[in-house]
Amino acid sequence: MNITRRHMLLLLPAAAVAWEHVLAGNPESSPNYKVTEHWWGMLIDIPKCIGCGNCVRACQQENDVPDGYFRTWVERYHVSGDNIETPEVDSPDGGKNGFSPAKEESGKNFFVPKLCNHCAESPCTQVCPVGATFVSPDGVVLVDKEYCLGCRYCVQACPYGCRFINPKTNTAEKCTLCYHRITKGLTTACCEACPTGARQLADLRNPKDPIHEFLRTHSVQVLKPYMATHAKVYYNDLDGSVR
Amino acid sequence: MPKSFGQFGHYRGAALSEIAARPVKFAGHQTCEGCHADVLEEKKDGRHARVNCEACHGPLANHADDPASVTPPRLDTAVLCARCHEANGAKPRTFPQVASADHSTGLPCDTCHQPHSPAITAGGAK
Numbered sequence: 349m350n351i352t353r354r355h356m357l358l359l360l361p362a363a364a365v366a367w368e369h370v371l372a373g374n375p376e377s378s379p380n381y382k383v384t385e386h387w388w389g390m391l392i393d394i395p396k397c398i399g400c401g402n403c404v405r406a407c408q409q410e411n412d413v414p415d416g417y418f419r420t421w422v423e424r425y426h427v428s429g430d431n432i433e434t435p436e437v438d439s440p441d442g443g444k445n446g447f448s449p450a451k452e453e454s455g456k457n458f459f460v461p462k463l464c465n466h467c468a469e470s471p472c473t474q475v476c477p478v479g480a481t482f483v484s485p486d487g488v489v490l491v492d493k494e495y496c497l498g499c500r501y502c503v504q505a506c507p508y509g510c511r512f513i514n515p516k517t518n519t520a521e522k523c524t525l526c527y528h529r530i531t532k533g534l535t536t537a538c539c540e541a542c543p544t545g546a547r548q549l550a551d552l553r554n555p556k557d558p559i560h561e562f563l564r565t566h567s568v569q570v571l572k573p574y575m576a577t578h579a580k581v582y583y584n585d586l587d588g589s590v591r
Numbered sequence: 592m593p594k595s596f597g598q599f600g601h602y603r604g605a606a607l608s609e610i611a612a613r614p615v616k617f618a619g620h621q622t623c624e625g626c627h628a629d630v631l632e633e634k635k636d637g638r639h640a641r642v643n644c645e646a647c648h649g650p651l652a653n654h655a656d657d658p659a660s661v662t663p664p665r666l667d668t669a670v671l672c673a674r675c676h677e678a679n680g681a682k683p684r685t686f687p688q689v690a691s692a693d694h695s696t697g698l699p700c701d702t703c704h705q706p707h708s709p710a711i712t713a714g715g716a717k
Contacts, residue, residue, distance in 0.1 A: 398682045400675045402646055409650050410616045424681050449679050457681035482602035492606035528613035540617045543646040
């Protein structure tokens, strides 16, 4: 039998103890929250997005995101004629204050909210040299700011451009899927503030979550599926021009 | 190496509870509805029935914690309503939109519309 390095690590007693913790679930700051009972993602319903920027503002207010940096943002796409390879995309100030009327009404015009895709196989966590960023047992990609060196490897590794270096702390920062809210039974700030329900928090491990029915009955896509990141932000009615 | 490193995987396990301990700023509509049942009644048959309170009123966890001393700011409907309803070619065609300069000549929207249930009917705002 060939034992790979990965198998070897799994067999080590320390790793076995760690796995026991994962299986058992661990109470977080909320007493009834068990990390193993959830697997978080999000649904973005593009035909419902009106580009109001509420999500961007809510995220900045909830998470004290510095001005000029974004954990979530909204892009406006303009696709003229059959030219889907080169869409015109704008996102003034992340779409925080909405969008001016479109210059050209012809062709396709629509909004696409973006955020961390909370990939199950996230490139950003794979490149972190110190284990400061990780996929939590409930499927959220997080940054341990106490441990982050600010080396910026993860910023380059994210294929979706979702990370930045906080200029005050000099550590990597990104969407936490409002981990401090979802562990308390609340939805994320962006979902709470979205007036049209274009953003929906989804618990893929909860069989009663409406996400399952939605995924079965709609044309849903993730961004850059060819990157094999196993992204968990699902886009309904995603146009082929979206990058 | 920190004690909790390796508790869940190749990272500091304590980071999870540290990140989860951050205070919330948006109280959540369930919290609002606990006290403001009257508003819920106004909204329930209108077009804004599914719009959460803090989508317009902003983050108000401070108010929920201490309703007596933290008062939500009064909102300017001429600015607030336009954020969603100002006409834009990229918005879904079925979404109600107006060019506010033509529609209301700058008047606040609540001159005619009641924001919690904005459709204007023969019997008044609904």
